[in-house]
Amino acid sequence: xxxxxxxxxxxxxxxxxxxxxxxxxxxxxxxxxxxxxxxxxxxxxxxxxxxxxxxxxxxxxxxxxxxxxxxxxxxxxxxxxxxxxxxxxxxxxxxxxxxxxxxxxxxxxxxxxxxxxxxxxxxxxxxxxxxxxxxxxxxxxxxxxxxxxxxxxxxxxxxxxxxxxxxxxxxxxxxxxxxxxxxxxxxxxxxxxxxxxxxxxxxxxxxxxxxxxxxxxxxxxxxxxxxxxxxxxxxxxxxxxxxxxxxxxxxxxxxxxxxxxxxxxxxxxxxxxxxxxxxxxxxxxxxxxxxxxxxxxxxxxxxx
Amino acid sequence: xxxxxxxxxxxxxxxxxxxxxxxxxxxxxxxxxxxxxxxxxxxxxxxxxxxxxxxxxxxxxxxxxxxxxxxxxxxxxxxxxxxxxxxxxxxxxxxxxxxxxxxxxxxxxxxxxxxxxxxxxxxxxxxxxxxxxxxxxxxxxxxxxxxxxxxxxxxxxxxxxxxxxxxxxxxxxxxxxxxxxxxxxxxxxxxxxxxxxxxxxxxxxxxxxxxxxxxxxxxxxxxxxxxxxxxxxxxxxxxxxxxxxxxxxxxxxxxxxxxxxxxxxxxxxxxxxxxxxxxxxxxxxxxxxxxxxxxxxxxxxxxxxxxxxxxxxxxxxxxxxx
Numbered sequence: 001x002x003x004x005x006x007x008x009x010x011x012x013x014x015x016x017x018x019x020x021x022x023x024x025x026x027x028x029x030x031x032x033x034x035x036x037x038x039x040x041x042x043x044x045x046x047x048x049x050x051x052x053x054x055x056x057x058x059x060x061x062x063x064x065x066x067x068x069x070x071x072x073x074x075x076x077x078x079x080x081x082x083x084x085x086x087x088x089x090x091x092x093x094x095x096x097x098x099x100x101x102x103x104x105x106x107x108x109x110x111x112x113x114x115x116x117x118x119x120x121x122x123x124x125x126x127x128x129x130x131x132x133x134x135x136x137x138x139x140x141x142x143x144x145x146x147x148x149x150x151x152x153x154x155x156x157x158x159x160x161x162x163x164x165x166x167x168x169x170x171x172x173x174x175x176x177x178x179x180x181x182x183x184x185x186x187x188x189x190x191x192x193x194x195x196x197x198x199x200x201x202x203x204x205x206x207x208x209x210x211x212x213x214x215x216x217x218x219x220x221x222x223x224x225x226x227x228x229x230x231x232x233x234x235x236x237x238x239x240x241x242x243x244x245x246x247x248x249x250x251x252x253x254x255x256x257x258x259x260x261x262x263x264x265x266x267x268x269x270x271x272x273x274x275x276x277x278x279x280x281x282x283x284x285x286x287x288x289x290x291x292x293x294x295x296x297x298x299x300x301x302x303x304x
Numbered sequence: 305x306x307x308x309x310x311x312x313x314x315x316x317x318x319x320x321x322x323x324x325x326x327x328x329x330x331x332x333x334x335x336x337x338x339x340x341x342x343x344x345x346x347x348x349x350x351x352x353x354x355x356x357x358x359x360x361x362x363x364x365x366x367x368x369x370x371x372x373x374x375x376x377x378x379x380x381x382x383x384x385x386x387x388x389x390x391x392x393x394x395x396x397x398x399x400x401x402x403x404x405x406x407x408x409x410x411x412x413x414x415x416x417x418x419x420x421x422x423x424x425x426x427x428x429x430x431x432x433x434x435x436x437x438x439x440x441x442x443x444x445x446x447x448x449x450x451x452x453x454x455x456x457x458x459x460x461x462x463x464x465x466x467x468x469x470x471x472x473x474x475x476x477x478x479x480x481x482x483x484x485x486x487x488x489x490x491x492x493x494x495x496x497x498x499x500x501x502x503x504x505x506x507x508x509x510x511x512x513x514x515x516x517x518x519x520x521x522x523x524x525x526x527x528x529x530x531x532x533x534x535x536x537x538x539x540x541x542x543x544x545x546x547x548x549x550x551x552x553x554x555x556x557x558x559x560x561x562x563x564x565x566x567x568x569x570x571x572x573x574x575x576x577x578x579x580x581x582x583x584x585x586x587x588x589x590x591x592x593x594x595x596x597x598x599x600x601x602x603x604x605x606x607x608x609x610x611x612x613x614x615x616x617x618x619x620x621x622x623x624x625x626x
Contacts, residue, residue: 121399128367132393138359140392142366145351150370171392172359179354 017061019238025095026056027297028195030270032091032104034293038285040108043116046280048088050192050235051159052267055092057241058157058188062249067097072125073273076154077143079128081136081170082190083117090123092112098125134167136188143177144185144258145157155252158187162215163195171226177258178227185258186248187228190235193197193265194278208267208276235263271296305468308446308500309407312464313338315450317345317373323454324349325371329359329364331378337407337464339377357382357616361390363403373454379413380406380463381422384429395459395598396432402460409439409463410499410550411579411596412491417586424500425560427455430528433484436481437527437590439463442471445525448479465587470502472523472580482531483526484538491518495607496535496555500525500536504593507600508548512607524557538567542572544611548603549578562584577606 059065063076072099080089087107092301094101099113106112113122117131117215130138134159144156164170179183191214193207202211223230229251241263248259267281268274271293274283286294294301320326320342327349334340334352343350353360353368357378364374376383383391384402395402406425413420430435436456440446448462453460472487484496487506497505502523509519522538524530532597539545545565547558558576565571581594593599598608 128576129364129398132389133395135358135390136389138362139369141359141368142363143369144336144366145363146367146370146372149348149372169356169358169362171354172356173362176353176356178360227318250362 022238029091030298031297036104036107046267047085050267051190059092059096062245075129077156079136079140079158083130086118093125133164134169137173144182150182162191174226180257181257187260192265194267196281210278230256230257231261233263245258307468309338311443311446313341318453324371327372327374329374337377339391355386360389361387364402365394373401375403379408396434399434404461407464408466412589419585421496423552433554436460441502444473444477465500469500473565482526483534488521492543493519494545497520504598508603511604531606545572546575553578
């Protein structure tokens with residue numbers, strides 16, 4: 001794919017539930033993640049890539065949004081609570097048409113709209129500034145509560161990391177969402193089972209090369225105990241993801257509870273050398289690794 | 305005399321009648337902060353979050369993105385300490401119109417003791433970009449500052465005292481952001497204070513006057529953004545500047561005035577009086593003010609002691625009230 005062709009994607013691809021198209025978009029986003037971080041010489045890889053399919057499905061097949069009118073009051077809101085995965089969101093927003101794909105090259109470079117963590121004051125399509133973990137769900141509760149008060153039927157979607165759930169503020173918000181019966185609030189937990197460092201391997205419980213942060217906790221039961229609808233999804237299977245989004249959307253009108261989608265994912269998913277290891281939480285790919293990435297993601301040489 | 309918290313509660317109710325964007329987000333303390341008046345008047349615009357201060361800030365921010373302009377109702381100490389990170393991230397960095405009513409400010413909080421005494425709030429909040437930091441002196445200024453904050457389209461932190469003090473202004477007072485208020489003129493000694501402590505400092509000045517020591521009293525209601533010119537004008541001709549605050553001597557009003565004067569040629573030295581760099585205790589207001597050096601008589605006594613000390617005016621030491 002040429003540079004121009006990559007830029008054209010944002011124009012050529014409208015709201016589409018075509019699974020093959022979504023898969024191709026995910027490959028592009030993953031390429032932008034690993035390549036952009038390599039060019040800027042610092043950034044996160046594992047978290048952005050574990051949530052890529054979730055975001056692509058959301059932005060290209062679920063959210064009621066208009067990239068030409070990013071502040072439309074009726075739009076669905078999206079909060080990336082795990083703000084350090086910003087480059088993944090930027091890749092999706094660029095392909096969806098919020099800003100030029102070429103602008104990804106400015107990520108982390110200084111004087112850029114694309115900060116290391118999402119900044120609602122700078123970047124079109126960012127509804128909430130995040131970065132210090134655990135704050136996004138509270139903000140989303142406020143947004144969903146305002147929607148109720150103003151009788152607006154937009155939904156508020158939030159992506160949280162499983163490591164992030166260790167922050168106590170998350171559970172304050174989980175409680176409030178239930179207390180205020182915010183069925184218009186949908187949380188997606190990117191359960192990649194790894195965090196930046198975490199705990200060492202435990203033979204019986206481990207996921208990949210470190211211990212799952214929630215190894216001894218029944219997260220489904222915890223959310224159910226707080227009064228939430230709980231859905232499961234395979235976070236790398238578009239059929240499973242779209243089914244969960246559809247069920248969550250139904251819950252908005254069918255129930256009086258907020259909904260959480262527990263999405264099983266793989267950290268660094270999509271590249272042989274990044275997936276399933278905590279070591280690629282951050283990382284800068286070598287030229288050789290970028291070539292491997294091109295091959296595995298089927299990105300032609302002419303694309304930057 | 306009317307307590308600032310009652311004034312705040314009544315004023316936001318009054319504003320609520322014509323401003324539909326005002327909402328109150330409470331941390332289970334409305335009957336202490338007096339936000340309960342608003343809860344009764346506008347139940348649909350009162351949001352009880354419970355005992356979860358970080359979440360309060362997040363929810364208030366979320367509401368602000370939809371056009372609401374929330375007031376946060378809880379003890380200031382839980383905002384400036386426990387909820388500091390969400391304030392920094394979601395309010396200060398985004399310039400959200402979230403107003404923090406820092407109730408039970410300073411040392412006097414109804415005998416709750418050091419856990420609830422917020423004596424670092426001014427230092428913390430004035431270091432925060434985009435934050436307006438207000439500390440009104442009495443009931444009249446509390447109302448005027450609340451009305452100003454209600455119109456302001458950015459983050460505000462405002463100290464609100466639990467108990468009434470002797471008023472020093474009247475209902476003709478007009479709050480002007482940044483400007484200092486000269487409560488007493490005359491002399492080359494200036495006592496500079498903020499918040500309700502300014503009322504007690506004015507009493508101290510009256511005591512000093514009876515002893516033949518004439519001082520100015522300058523009240524600083526806006527810790528940030530300070531109109532530096534108005535402070536310098538009020539201090540003109542002063543040879544000795546003493547700051548007195550119901551706050552740690554570190555980083556609050558004393559820090560602010562020192563910073564300003566340190567950049568002026570031939571400026572008078574600044575002596576900082578306030579709470580020592582240590583923790584206080586539970587006790588009735590009179591006890592605390594007396595023991596920790598903030599009562600009018602204790603302020604007067606310390607000013608006299610400083611003026612009589614051999615180092616006064618030599619610019620070699622600072623005085624910290626123990």
